[in-house]
Amino acid sequence: MAASTVEGTVEGEGIGARVRRKEDARHLMGRGRFVGDIQMPGMLEVAFLRSPVAHAHIRSLAKPQGREDQVFFWSDMAAAVTPIITRSSLPGYKLSSYYPLAHEKVRYVGEGIALCVAPSRAEAEDLAELVAVDFDELPAVTESEQGKAKDAPLVHEEWGDNLCLVTDFDSGIEEVAKTAPVKVVREYRTARQCMHPMEGKGLVAYWDFQADQLVVITSTQVPHLIRTGLSECLGLDQSRVRVSPPDVGGGFGYKCLLQPEEVAVAWLAMTHKGAYRWVEDRREHLTAGANARQHHYKVTAYADERGRLLGLDAEINVDIGAYSVWPFSACLEAAQAGGNLPGPYDFRAYRARTYSVATNKPPFAPYRGVARPGVCFAIELTIDAIARAVGRDPADVRAENLVQAAQMPYTNVTNKHYDSGDYPGSLAKAREMIGLAAIRERQKGREPDGRRIGVGFSTYTEQSAHGTKVFAAWGLPLVPGFEQATVKLLADGTLEVRAGIHTIGQGLETTLAQVANQALGIPLKDIAVKLGDTASTPYSTGAYASRGMVMAGGAVSKSATELAGRVKRLAAHLMQCKPEDVDFRQGRIHAGEASLSFADIGKAWYLRPETLPDDIDTNGLEVTQGYKPDVDSGVFSYATHAALVAVDPETGMVEILDYVIVEDCGQMVNPMIVEGQAYGGAAQGIGTALFEESPYDSSGQPLASTLIDYLLPGPTELPGFRIGHMETLSPYSAHGIKGVGEGGAIAPAGAIVNAINDALQELGAEIGQIPATPERILDAIFAAQPKQAAE
Secondary structure (H helix, E strand, C coil), X not given: CCEECCCCCCCCCCCCCCCCCCCHHHHCCCCCCCHHHCCCCCCEEEEEEECCCCCEEEEEEECCCCCHHHEECHHHHCCCCCCEXXXXXXXXXXXXXXXXXXXXEECCCCCEEEEEEECCHHHHHHHHCCCEEEEEECCCCCCHHHHHXXXXXXXXXXXXXCXXXXXXXXXXXXXXXXXXXXXXXXXXXXXXXXXXXXXXXXEEEEEECCCCEEEEXXXXXXXXXXXXXXXXXXXXXXXXXXXXXXXXXXXXXXXCCCCHHHHHHHHHHHHHCCCXXXXXXXXXXXXXXXXXXXXXXXXXXXXXXXXXXXXXXEXXXXXXXXXXXXXXXXXXXXXXXXXXXXXXXXXXXXXXEEEEEECCCXXXXXXXXXXXXXXXXXXXXXXXXXXXXXXXXXXXXXXXXXXXXXXXCEECCCCCXXXXXXXXXXXXXXXXXXXHXXXXXXXXXXXXXXXXXXXXXXXXXXEECCCHHHHHHCCCCCCCCCEEEEEEECCCCCEEXXXXXXXCCCCHHHHHHHHHHXXXXXXXXXXXXXXXXXXXXXXXXXXCCCCXXXXXXXXXXXXXXXXXXXHHHHHHHHHCCCHHHCEEECCXXXXXXXXXXXXXXXXXXXXXXXXXXXXXXXXXXXXXXXXXXXXXXXXXXXXXXXXXXXXXXXXXCEEEEEEEEEEXXXXXXXXXXXXXXXXXXXXXXXXXXXXXXXXXXXCCCECCCCCCCCCCCCCCCCCCEEEEEECCCCCCCHHHECCCCCXXXXXXXXXXXXXXXXXXXXXXCCCCEXXXXXXXXXXHHHHHHHHHHHC
């Protein structure tokens, strides 16, 4: 059972109140509307024939006789469609053309070759089996180290190598390297993973003859961006493309990209003027869906005799798969890794070179935390390695290396501007909650069952709501600016909130309503939140980078505050008082002893305009405002995770005995939702640490194509999370809010593997690769035995 150290609720329903989610009423009753729930007359189902080989030239394609009008290749759509191309202004970046269906060559197992249409999905899949394809198979690139070799097969011949991008950062490391008394060298690897939202990718596309418009109902985090991307690929004006996302069963970054299937099915609807649906199944997700998080780090750390970090030197290799995916290049992962490796630590000598290496695997996509789970794993294990080298407790070494509260705001070595916080404070609270002193005493004895216990910590920063300057510096073609939101008081006194961001399970229908309630006092039951549809919401680049409450919340706050001023002026006229005498209480509008309902204001504006003054503000009761923080380099949430584990040295099995999270996301809009985000993220992070991996063989064949092979943590593998909150308000954002959506997934691997290494310290064993499977733990123990015997 998860527990929190914060009790009680804020009075009312506004910011800080622990209110139940509005959207749960439909979801818990099975009344959500997902892509798979949509029914339309005459709608046909789509299945894709996918490549069974990782790298090959396509010598020939043939449609089944008599069924030619149900099967489509790239050649059928080439005249009307352009491939997906992700551009970047970063020096040395190489373009790749990602065709909706393979053109001349396939570059990974699962790449789409043919689109097949039938009245049912089963019939469409049967039809796909009748398509004849002749391949001229090529050697595959399956690892980043292999891809960097001079004689490696080329994923894209026109590049001349497999390096999509190489980046360098050097603040000066040589002097520290010469003089530092402590040098620690480590190598770390993180596994390739899939995201596994409950609902995979999927869409329904049809032609709306009344609007003369292509309508795409797609499970996406970024509906307005998808409209832009479809417009580019299909050659349609954006005014003739409507993207209308339904309920979305989880995103995690997987659904913030323009997928080739979306382009192919949208083309089908555009050209054949019918309705078509495709829904990704779990095997497609595991073998053909976008992957994430396969990093390889070579790290050298320099420290003084106490373990004070003086400098860091790193080479980072990221296996990005076969293509860059629109609009966020796969190179974003490596660039983020190089920029975020220093984490929450205070040092000034840093050198990092990153390699984004193309391989014959599915393309990379951003996944909850984007690079930070990998860099947090690497830096946190390095801090513990330094502590062991100097003979001190890792928690003490970590505390001395963290940026101190008195240093805030702090600009770190890679120019990350940490706006506020108390990083050592979160560590101290986590130490207390996990009971570090008692654990150290317990470790002096032996566990009755022969297992060894260990404790590990992991502290991270999460840059959220990255702004215009940050995205422009990354060289991306689409850069977010002002987030907009519309609030409208209706004639019956209810409120409508519209924002272009979309909800993917993070509770925005509730939290945005709470922000509006804070400004106006209208009860949550009378606030309707409408999100995402490009036909009815202001432009937004969407839900990603934990930006929802900072950006959309700020826009709703600004619009609702403006609307509140207009309501007060109208109410003052009706109650014959000054606007400054008007306030909102208990869902009504008050001035002294007099009061009005919001319905009275709505009725006056919409239905009884003769009651209004001649000089009334003609802008009315509908407000759209744009917002971004005063400093738009992002705001920084942070947390410390602490894990207590038991490791069986005979079997390599790990049990998480206790798990503590101490987080600070600034002002919490809804503490209950913050906790849900932390628990869900930590559960995903435990999967990263101990279970999840998408391995490939030397020919590029995926070895985990079902959930028997790809292990996900379930309730029996998860601990009873305990959470503590700190609230350090950001000086830059509305209400001091910081993002929190990704953070829970960043720290677990570092905390858990540090705990495993702590447990195995007496055996001389150390893990530097995740997932930390029983096999890898036993390998580390066996590898340490000769060294232990020699000593």
